[in-house]
Amino acid sequence: MEYEAVIGLETHVQLKTKSKMWCGCANAFGSPPNTNVCPVCLGLPGVLPVPNEEALRLTVLTGFLLNCEIPRFAKFDRKSYFYPDMPKNYQITQYDKPSTANGHVEFEFNGGRACVRITRAHLEEDVGKSTHFERNSGVDFNRAGVPLMEIVSEPDLTSADMAYEYLNALKDILVYGGVSDCDMEKGMVRCDVNVSVRPKGAKELGAKIEIKNMNSFSGVRRALEYEISRQIEVLTKGGKLIQSTRRWDDVAGITEEMRTKEDAHDYRYFPDPDLMPLAPTDAWLAEVKSRVVELPLARKQRFMRDYGLPASDAQTFVWDVPLGNYFEGIAKKSKNPKPIANWVINNLRAKLAEANERRTGVAPVSIEEDKLETGATLVPQMTLADLKFKPEAIVELAGLVENKTISSSAAQQVFAEMFETGKSPAAIVREKGLAQVSDTGAIEKFCDEAIAANPGPVADFKAGKAAALNFLKGQVMKLSKGKANPALAGEILERKLKG
Numbered sequence: 001m002e003y004e005a006v007i008g009l010e011t012h013v014q015l016k017t018k019s020k021m022w023c024g025c026a027n028a029f030g031s032p033p034n035t036n037v038c039p040v041c042l043g044l045p046g047v048l049p050v051p052n053e054e055a056l057r058l059t060v061l062t063g064f065l066l067n068c069e070i071p072r073f074a075k076f077d078r079k080s081y082f083y084p085d086m087p088k089n090y091q092i093t094q095y096d097k098p099s100t101a102n103g104h105v106e107f108e109f110n111g112g113r114a115c116v117r118i119t120r121a122h123l124e125e126d127v128g129k130s131t132h133f134e135r136n137s138g139v140d141f142n143r144a145g146v147p148l149m150e151i152v153s154e155p156d157l158t159s160a161d162m163a164y165e166y167l168n169a170l171k172d173i174l175v176y177g178g179v180s181d182c183d184m185e186k187g188m189v190r191c192d193v194n195v196s197v198r199p200k201g202a203k204e205l206g207a208k209i210e211i212k213n214m215n216s217f218s219g220v221r222r223a224l225e226y227e228i229s230r231q232i233e234v235l236t237k238g239g240k241l242i243q244s245t246r247r248w249d250d251v252a253g254i255t256e257e258m259r260t261k262e263d264a265h266d267y268r269y270f271p272d273p274d275l276m277p278l279a280p281t282d283a284w285l286a287e288v289k290s291r292v293v294e295l296p297l298a299r300k301q302r303f304m305r306d307y308g309l310p311a312s313d314a315q316t317f318v319w320d321v322p323l324g325n326y327f328e329g330i331a332k333k334s335k336n337p338k339p340i341a342n343w344v345i346n347n348l349r350a351k352l353a354e355a356n357e358r359r360t361g362v363a364p365v366s367i368e369e370d371k372l373e374t375g376a377t378l379v380p381q382m383t384l385a386d387l388k389f390k391p392e393a394i395v396e397l398a399g400l401v402e403n404k405t406i407s408s409s410a411a412q413q414v415f416a417e418m419f420e421t422g423k424s425p426a427a428i429v430r431e432k433g434l435a436q437v438s439d440t441g442a443i444e445k446f447c448d449e450a451i452a453a454n455p456g457p458v459a460d461f462k463a464g465k466a467a468a469l470n471f472l473k474g475q476v477m478k479l480s481k482g483k484a485n486p487a488l489a490g491e492i493l494e495r496k497l498k499g
């Protein structure tokens with residue numbers, strides 16, 4: 001029998017706020033243990049929470065970015081939680097009245113488009129972090145009370161790869177929207193995975209298996225691959241699956257049972273009596289909506305449509321936002337944006353990386369990452385703002401190649417020079433005498449010289465080795481110091497050799 005997987009994800013994302021959800025403590029990663037704490041986030045008796053308005057805005061903004069409805073009434077509830085990393089013994093969350101609901105995310109998958117429905121994105125708080133030592137355990141409450149958003153998907157995902165692409169798309173959207181930095185290394189994104197299998201085409205869902213607290217997208221993909229084949233194997237052998245929660249062991253590459261439905265938690269939700277319900281006004285919603293940005297997929301499509309770029313170039317400009325904005329600034333001034341994109345991606349980006357490599361001795365992975373990691377290196381990194389030449393110079397340079405004033409190899413020299421000195425392409429061409437020779441008489445002379453000096457390749461060409469022509473063309477370019485019009489040189493050579 002053939003089986004299909006049904007997957008839903010609950011993705012927890014730390015919001016990008018300066019302070020915590022209910023108090024003024026810093027929302028900062030990497031501080032010494034228990035230094036960003038106060039009576040509120042330590043859950044001491046008698047304290048009162050004050051909601052962080054920016055966290056509310058970011059949650060509703062996420063709702064807009066994920067095409068959700070924004071209910072005019074939402075509230076906070078208490079969820080029983082008896083673990084040492086949350087001393088007040090409950091977590092504040094949104095139970096039956098979340099701040100956003102009924103959205104969807106579109107993303108590229110398998111060469112086409114996929115759409116996953118979003119059940120809700122609601123606001124809650126993170127818990128502290130337990131560390132277990134040899135003889136005792138410690139809890140760091142710096143993370144307790146950090147604003148945490150939970151994004152729940154409908155079970156629309158059907159494979160491990162699809163789940164992986166969905167998570168990446170979601171992350172891109174949240175980073176673009178300024179909602180979260182989504183730094184996996186710092187634990188800013190964690191996932192709970194629900195997965196079941198059923199005979200292909202069946203309506204009923206199989207027993208739901210939950211895998212808790214995954215902290216990497218590749219881990220989610222591997223865990224799903226493992227779990228789907230494990231479930232299929234159990235069913236194929238005539239076994240039965242029961243609703244349960246499992247743990248992913250990333251080192252061993254397997255899932256292990258933690259608990260079954262019988263010992264499931266009773267969370268005993270009830271409305272938090274210390275917090276007023278939320279009733280966003282039109283003006284407040286309009287203010288949040290004004291922060292909606294163009295999403296990565298829309299940006300990619302716009303770059304392909306408006307500038308005639310191939311998908312790979314457009315994707316580069318999606319990942320590297322400053323570079324894409326730089327390109328867009330000059331592409332608007334050109335009738336032919338494609339060569340401009342080539343200059344920006346292949347030459348400018350490479351030159352910047354090279355310059356930064358010289359400065360630090362370490363090659364940055366990309367300009368964008370470099371920008372995000374400010375402070376990672378002691379030497380300030382060169383950015384697009386530090387360029388010596390004006391953006392329009394790239395349009396001018398591309399124009400000189402297009403109207404055949406200079407050859408593409410000469411253009412490389414011009415670019416290197418303008419990158420170093422900031423001089424205009426026209427000035428560099430004049431100074432260095434790089435203007436292409438399209439004068440037939442002059443090129444004929446170089447061709448005669450090349451033919452006379454290379455009897456071997458000439459004989460090869462006459463014997464039918466077409467490749468020998470490229471060698472002779474190279475010699476003509478060399479003799480002309482790169483200035484001969486290569487197409488013209490090829491034509492003249494061929495005429496002379498065949499004549």
Ligand SMILES: [Zn+2]
Pocket residue numbers: 020023024025036037038039040041042145
């Ligand atoms: Zn605090």
